[in-house]
Amino acid sequence: MREKLLFTILLSSFTIYSQQQIGNSGFEQWDNLGAPNEEPSNWNSFKTGSGSFSSFASKQIEQSTDVRPGSSGSYSSKVYSVSTFGIIANGNMTIGRINMGSATAASSENYNYSVVSDTNFSEALTQSPDSIVFWVKYTPVSSGEEARMKAAIHDDYEFRDPTDANSATHLVATAELNYPSTSGSWVRKSVPFDYSGPSTTPEFILLTFTTNKTPGGGDGNDEILIDDVELIYNSVSIQESIQKFNKVYHSYGNIFIESNDPLNGEYKIFNTSGVEVQKGSLSNVIKCNLKHGIYYLKTNSDDHQRTFKFFVN
Structure with missing residues (x-):
């Protein structure tokens, strides 16, 4: 269950103005801890998903006490894949909502989306960060696999990831990264936003972390630990x-x-x-x-x- 949290940081330079950050970006607050529908506050996974296959959702996210070096917090988010009869369901964590519309992983009926009318499944962002930073520990079962992060700033529209034709016209900026195993260590990732549009009116951000860049890719028990997500505004x-x-x-x-x-x-x-x-x-x-x-x-x-x-x- 996602509770709306919005933090602002006051900075001073030429002028002072608030800079929007994603709520519970350090994963210190959790809902339904220990239950099958456990999720970090302000974030969602399969148990709060929509779609005709949502009743088959499994728990693929939980609180972890393994935190990145230098963290002032006590917890991170553990996201992991599962295998059922050889079919892989990637671990998936988003500030939007997961739609499960097909048993075929690569189907266009499976996507994450911003429910702009519901603050439980959307994140308002009216500013323009230069980049996004996060800490990750990625442990795939097989070598050569890559996990994925994608952040899409968009206007007032139920934007989808993967981006479909209707969503494409509402895109303001994208930051996307596929990354390999971190070899058992925490690694800081920094990804710039590309403001290629075509929209120029930021209203929301849709952010997703998955255990594999390919839907249905990887193995059961692939795992990512995520901590301290931050939007960066350069001077x-x-x-x-x-x-x-x-x-x-x-x-x-x-x-x-x-x-x-x-x-x-x-x-x-x-x-x-x-x-x-x-x-x-x-x-x-x-x-x-x-x-x-x-x-x-x-x-x-x-x-x-x-x-x-x-x-x-």
Whole structure:
């Protein structure tokens, strides 16, 4: 069972703004511990899946006390495959939901997806991280096998992984990695996001860890341990903002953006609770009717996304 958890980190540089992280990314909170439907809070596996074959789901995830070096936590997530009559079911952990629509592993009816109308099976993300970092210990039964991580930032749509034709038009960015055995050690992985679109409006992220890159691949008892997943926001993005926008400020019902170049694209304004309060087409002067307080202006212009803090006095 997935409970909605959202953590924000305040950083200071050119300006201060919240940076969204995935809830329970250190796997310290768990639901139904020790039961067949045990799962880390904010994450899902087969026991909370959907589809015509969901009643046949087996437990393939559990809490582990094996944590990565230097961790401040006590637990990680153990994800493992099972073999039934020679048919392999890959271990699968996601912040979306697993759909089990076919007994054939590679069927298009088997996929993970964001249920954007249900916070138990989706993860909101309105910002643009540069990369994703995670720690993993991967132990396949046979040599030469590779596990898989895929993160897809997408707009307001029930996005699927593997990506189908309908989902493809809603993709904002992807970070994907197939990786071999870690030889019994914890290894830190860092994977950059590729903002190739075609969508440019981040609303959600769908993240998946599986024991094999190929559906039905590998062996029973292949195992991955996952710990300390983190979204990385590089300071270079802030420097780009300084070069593009000289100054952003509010005065007498308007937001003024002093820029070296002509502006185009879109903007959104959020309050300190992360609630969107206004959006529209980007220009040097944005009319607004905001109460006193602190706000964040997020712009999407020339394939660059930037966030600025401003005050309404």
